[in-house]
Amino acid sequence: MEGIQSAAQQMTSWLATGRVLFLLIHLLGVACFFYIVAMRLVPLIRGQRDFRFDQPFVRLGRVLKFWLGQWKHPRYRTAGTIHIFIFAGFIVLAMRAFSVLIVGVSQNFVMPGLSGRAGPIYDIITDYAATIVFLCMVIAVIRRLVFKPARYAVPARYGKAHTADAIFLLSLIAILMVADSLFAAAKAAAQSQPGQSVEVLAAFSLPWMLQKALVSTALPTLGMLYFGAYLVHELTFYFLLCYRPFGIQFHVETSLFNIYFAKLDREILKPVRWGVSDEHLDQVKSFGVKTFEDFTWKHMLDFYSCADCGRCSDNCPANAVGRPLSPRFITIKARDYNFQHYPVLGRVNNGTALVGSIYSEDEIWSCTTCGACEAECPLLVEYIDKIVDLRRGMVDDGNVPQSLQKPLKALESRGNPYGKMEKKKADWANAKEFQQICPVKTLGKNNGADALYFVDSITSYDDRMQAIGRATAKILNHVGENFGILGAAEKDSGHEVRRFGEETLFMALRDHNVDAIKASGVRRIVTADPHAYNALKHDYKDVPPVEHISQVIAREVKAGKIKFNPVENENSVYAYHDPCYLGRHNQIYDDPRDVLDAIPGLKRVEMTRSRDRSFCCGGGGLMLFYEPKEDERMGVKRVKMAAEAGANVMVTACPFCMVNIEDAIKVAGLEGKMTAIDLAELVDQQIARESQ
C-alpha cells in the first residue's frame, strides 16, 4: 500500500514541477479563446435583426433531438455513425478534459462526484471513449485519404480542397486522445511496478494497451512520459480550442446555439426586415442582402456552424445538373469572406457587394428553393431565406435576368406571367361541353359557395394544365362540394414572385387575392397547385384554411365517397414524384400515396429519392422562364430515376412538375416508354361513377 502511494506521489510531484508553466498555458489559452470568440461575434453584432428568441422549450427540444440526439446524422450511414461515436466520445470526455487540465495546477484535484465509487466507473467509460474517438479519427482519415467520398471534393471553381485542413484537425484530435491515454497509462504503469497494485484501466482500451507496453519501463522514464503527456495534452487542447474558430471545427462550439436558434417555421419565408411590417416597408432604404452585414446575425451563425460535410450539395438538384450553385459553397464562401473582412487581428474591412464578388448572379438565380439542402443539413443551416434575400438585393438594384423581365412585367400589368387577359382566366371551366358535365360557378356578389377552388395562373391558361383544373373540378363535383372559382378576380398567387425577390409585387398580388377571397365569402380553399397551396397557407394572412386536392381526395376515399375502378393496363407501373412544395415544404407525403394505393390493381414503386429526399423536377413559376446554365435538365434526371425504379408512369400532384416531367420524357428519349399524369387526372379517370 505504501509502495502504491509512493509511486502515485512520485508521479504527482513530477507533475507539480510544471505547475507554473501549466497555469500560464491555461491562462493564455483561455484568454486567447475568449478574445477570438469575441472577435467572431463582431459581425453578428453588426448583422441584421433576426427574431429567434420565442418558444424556448420547443427550441430546447430541438437541441435534444438534433444536437444531443444527432437526429439527422444516420441519413448518411457510415459518416453519420462515425460522427455519433465521436460526438458521444466528446461529451463523455469533456468532463475528463477539464479535470485533467485542473490536475496540472492542483495535483490532487478530483471532479466533484467522482471521489467515491463513481470515479473508477467514470474512468473506465472515458478510457473506452478516448479509444473510440481515436479509432474514429483513424477511420475518418482513411476515408478522406483513401475512399475520398465525392461530396467532400471541392470543384476547381470553388477553390482548393479542404482535405489537408480536415486531416490536420483529425490528427490533432487523435493526438489529444493519445496524450490523454498516455497520461493515464504512465501513471497506471508506475503504480503497477513489481510489488504494487495494478490500477484498473478498461481492458483493451487505448490507455490499457499503452500501460501494457510501458509496464517494464523505469519509474523516472514513466515520470517524464507522464509529464510530457500532460504537456502535450494541454498544448493540443488549447491549440485546438483557439484554432477551431478559424475553420470548419468552429461548429463544435457553435452547433448547439445554431440548433437552438434554428428557424422553427421553415415554410414561412423571412420578412424583408425583421421588425418592419409590410405597411412600413417603404421606409426600408435597401431591400435584401447586398453586403455581408445585410445578413442576419443568425445567418452569420450558420456560416460558423457549417461542418463542410457536403450533404446539402450532395442533395441539391441544381448542383447535380451542373448549375453554378452548390449550397455548401454559399456558406463556405461567406465564411471565408467573414474571416478575411473581420480578422481576429487587424482592421475590419466591410461593405463589399457580395454578388459580383463572392457570388455570381447565375449562382443565386439557379436555386429552385426546393429545400433539399435544408432537409439534409444535420446542423439546420438555412439556405432559402439567404438566397431569397440575395435575390431581393439584386431586384432592388434592378438586376433581374433578361428572361424574367417580361413575365414580371406581365404579372404587374395582368396578374399572370403569360400576359394573358384576365377575362380569359375562367375559359377552361366555361367551355360549353365541360359546363354540361361539370358546372363550375364563378363566385361573385350573387354567387356564393362553401369552398373556393384557387386555380392559379398555369392551370388557368396553359392548355395542357387546364386538364388538371377540369379533373380537380370534376372530383370536387363528385364528392358534392359546393365550390366555385374567382375567375378574372383571381391573380397569380405570387408564390414564385416572392421567392424571386420581388416582394413589393408579391404584396400587391397577395393583397388583391386576399380581398377577392374575403369578398367571395368562402369558408375553405382547395387548390391542385402546391405553389398556390404554400402561398395561401404560409405567405397569406387572414384567409380561410386551405387544402391541397390530394388531401381532399384521401379524406373522401377514407370516407367512402370516392371509389375506384381497377387499373386496366396490367403493364403500368406507377411512381409517385413528391413535388417539393407539397412534400418537403408541407410534409404531405402519405395522402397522395394512400390515394394511389386505394386504386385496385395499381402497381406502385418508390424511387430511391422520394419523400423528403425527393429530387426537384426543375422548379415552377418564374423558374420556367429562367434559362440556367446546366449540363442536364433536372426533369431528365428525375424521369431517369423513375425508369431505374421500374416505373413507366410518373404521377405527380403539381402542374409545374407536369410541365417539367412531360418535357423531360421527350428530352430523355423515353416517349412511348413513359408517361406522366397528375394525381387529380388519374383519380378522375379511375373514379367509379354510378352512371358507369
Ligand code: SF4
Ligand atoms: S433549395 Fe434546392 S436548389 Fe436551392 S440550394 Fe437548396 S437544394 Fe439547391
Ligand code: SF4
Ligand atoms: S450546410 Fe449543413 S449539410 Fe451543408 S456542408 Fe454545412 S453542415 Fe453540411
